[in-house]
Amino acid sequence: MTPDDLKKRTKQFGLRVIRLVEALPKTQTSAVIGKQLLDCAMSVGANYRAACKGKSKADFIAKLGIVEE
Secondary structure, three states: OOOOHHHHHHHHHHHHHHHHHHHHOOHHHHHHHHHHHHHHHHHEEEEEEEEOOOOOOHHHHHHHHHHOO
16 A cells, blocks of 8 residues: 555545535534534544655654554
8 A cells, every 4th residue: 555545545535524424414413523523534634644744754653643543
C-alpha cells in the first residue's frame, strides 16, 4: 500500500461519511451527532496529509499516531 493509496482511501472515507450524515433524519440529535461524526471523519484525512508532510521519519511516525487516535 502506497501513501497515495491511503490518501485516496481517507478521501473516500470522508465522502462516505458526508453522504451518511446527509441521509440522517433532520432532528436536533442527528445534527449534533452528525457534526461530531463529520469532524472526526474529516480529521483522519487532514491528519494523514499532515503526517505525509513530516520533516523526518520520526515526525511522520509521531503524526501518524495522531491519525490512529
